[in-house]
Amino acid sequence: MFPPIQPHSTKVSSVKRVLMIFKDQETGAIELRHYAIDAKPVEGSKSIKKLINAKTNIHKRLPNLNRTSDVSELLTDPYSIGAFTSDSEVEEENIVDVTETSATTVKKDVSTTTSGISSSAAETNVRKKAIKLTEIGPRLKLHLTKIEEGISTGKVLYHHNIKKSKKEQTELEQKHAERQRIKRERKEEQAANIAEKKSKKEAKKERRKQREEERKARLANGEEVSEDEDEEDADEEEQDADEEEIPEDLDSDLYSDVDEMDED
Numbered sequence: 411m412f413p414p415i416q417p418h419s420t421k422v423s424s425v426k427r428v429l430m431i432f433k434d435q436e437t438g439a440i441e442l443r444h445y446a447i448d449a450k451p452v453e454g455s456k457s458i459k460k461l462i463n464a465k466t467n468i469h470k471r472l473p474n475l476n477r478t479s480d481v482s483e484l485l486t487d488p489y490s491i492g493a494f495t496s497d498s499e500v501e502e503e504n505i506v507d508v509t510e511t512s513a514t515t516v517k518k519d520v521s522t523t524t525s526g527i528s529s530s531a532a533e534t535n536v537r538k539k540a541i542k543l544t545e546i547g548p549r550l551k552l553h554l555t556k557i558e559e560g561i562s563t564g565k566v567l568y569h570h571n572i573k574k575s576k577k578e579q580t581e582l583e584q585k586h587a588e589r590q591r592i593k594r595e596r597k598e599e600q601a602a603n604i605a606e607k608k609s610k611k612e613a614k615k616e617r618r619k620q621r622e623e624e625r626k627a628r629l630a631n632g633e634e635v636s637e638d639e640d641e642e643d644a645d646e647e648e649q650d651a652d653e654e655e656i657p658e659d660l661d662s663d664l665y666s667d668v669d670e671m672d673e674d
Contacts, residue, residue, distance in 0.1 A: 422449070428543065438570075442550040445543040 412429070430443040450463075464472050557568040565586045574582065628634075 427546075438554065440550075440552045440554075442548075442552070444546055444548065446546050448542045448544060449539040450542070 415425070426447060428445045428447055430445070432441045432443075433439070434441070460470075461472070464470050553570070554568075555570045556566065559565045559567065565582070
């Protein structure tokens with residue numbers, strides 16, 4: 411249903427949503443909840459957080475820096491912007507350590523080597539982020555009611571509301587077998603009818619082609635061709651055009667359908 415997640419190779423930034431599934435053992439109901447994952451850094455002062463959030467959320471205004479003489483006060487003075495003192499703190503259980511690996515280029519000392527080749531090293535940075543789940547729906551509560559073979563045509567394997575005795579199950583098995591037998595016979599009959607229609611149609615085309623060649627030969631020899639022959643061929647062509655198209659799919663014919671038998 412879902413692709414597997416490899417904890418050692420999956421990037422945290424690629425995980426955007428979470429689906430929670432719960433099954434009630436007493437009622438058998440299956441509940442589904444769908445959430446969006448939002449991860450925000452928790453390190454640094456509230457003033458710095460405000461600046462970071464203003465980059466991603468265009469609806470939030472930038473902090474007022476009129477009372478500050480230098481931008482460094484955002485780090486040194488936590489009360490330089492009073493609007494941040496009322497923000498709620500993040501709960502400790504919602505904070506996780508996220509390891510971020512970035513490639514950095516380290517240039518070797520020129521005095522030790524003349525090649526001047528740079529080497530890449532992986533720099534690991536562990537940052538704390540607050541995880542927040544926002545429900546995006548839909549909320550589903552599902553109950554398994556019926557299991558049936560095929561699509562609305564097969565045998566009922568399970569029904570939550572209807573229980574059958576051994577005798578009733580045997581009778582239903584016999585009805586289902588009879589229905590399948592009738593369906594196979596009708597499909598075989600339909601296949602034979604289609605083959606017969608095709609052969610007749612091809613034979614009619616062949617006869618019309620032969621008559622056309624004979625008329626051309628007589629015209630080449632200077633013989634006259636009656637208008638009745640041309641009208642006869644024209645009538646046959648119109649009749650062929652009015653005939654229904656022969657179905658290639660056996661199930662497209664109404665004769666392949668079998669009336670539903672009451673299994674209740």
